Amino acid sequence: PMRAYQQNLxxxxxxxxxNADVRNDILKWIGDCLVENxxxxKEWSSHNPLTAYLFVSDGFLLNLNFVLLNLARPFAEPYSPKLLKINPIYAITQNDxxxxxxLHKDTPMIVRNDESINEKNDQTAFNFITEIFxxxxLSYTSSVYRLHRMxxxxxxxxxxxxQxxxxxxxxxxxxxENVQRLEQAMEKGLTAFLNIKTVLNEPCLLELSNALLTASCSWLVYLASLPEEVDSEETMKMIRQLPLATKPNRQL
Incomplete structure (x- = not known):
């Protein structure tokens, strides 16, 4: 029943x-949902009793994640040519x-000291694949990754x-009496543990997540190995040798 519901959704x-008439509104709604939640x-949300009132439920975010993973399925394949359409500047842009x-407010794993104002304020109209990617x-982090931490x-x-x-x-x-209370707490915790574990091990979720993550890895490797003087290519070539012989492309 749950899989049928998620597939229909x-x-x-x-x-x-x-539908071109509503695509922009749908993407705006999804983006607003992710940003507002x-x-x-955050680490503090697990201990704050107001979390349930400030944000949507874990089920909502998990279903939204499932929707986005399905939308990403056409390009979620290692070395897919469609990955070349992803514009990495999206992560640092500040345009409307x-x-x-x-996204530009997030702490990067690699500090880029040479970011230009033009890149940050680039008024490029980013394509659908870039936005869904x-x-x-972000949806995976807010749902699956959060539940895994829990x-x-x-x-x-x-x-x-x-113990x-x-x-x-x-x-x-x-x-x-105290022993019985501990037993009840143990049963309650075990129930929560098994519920979350069951959700995270749902086969379709694992398949879609693995597809996106492996495709993302191949895309990042492609960016890292792309020569500085080359802006883009028509195909993604597999890395044959590590470490990289050249300096990573600045798009990374």
Missing amino acids: SSLFLAFVK RGKN NIHLRD FMSH LLKINEELSQVQ AYQEASKLNGPND
């Missing part, structure tokens, strides 16, 4: 983005032509509760 959004992925705002990654945290807490339960049982016996 993805088909609905696919029909929307194919970025705080949910994008639907996923404020970056939206898919899973690890619950697992750690379960180990602590289980406390075993020690309390030896000292006070299984009928002690």
Whole structure:
């Protein structure tokens, strides 16, 4: 039932983005949803009781992630020529032509000291593939990655509760009130752990996520190996030798 629901939801959004009259509105809605809920992925959100009121549910973000992964499926293939249409400048641009705002505020893994004002204020109209690529990654971080962090945290807490339960049982016996409370907490934590684990191990989600991530890796390797004097190519060539013999392209 859940897979059928997600597939139908993805088909609905696919029909929307194919319609030129509503495509811009749909992309704006998706972008606004992701931007307004970025705080949910912060570390403090896991401990803040207001999180449930400030942001959408994990289920909403997970379903949105599924929709975006399906929209990314046509180019989510290692060394696909369609990956060449992704414009990496999208991540640092500050213009008004994008639907996923404020990406330039994120802390980069590699500091670029030579960023130009022209790149940041480039008024390029970014294509659909570029927008879906970056939206898919942000959605994955806000949903799957966040749930994985929660899973690890619950697992750690379960180990602590289980140890406390075993020690309390030896000292006070299984009928002690505190021991029973620990047992209830352990059962509650185990239920949450199994629920999240089941969601994250859904076969279709794993397949779509793996496709996007492997395609992204091949695209990043392509950018890193692209000679500085070459702006673009028609095909993506596989790397035959590491480390790279040339300096990484500045687009990286």
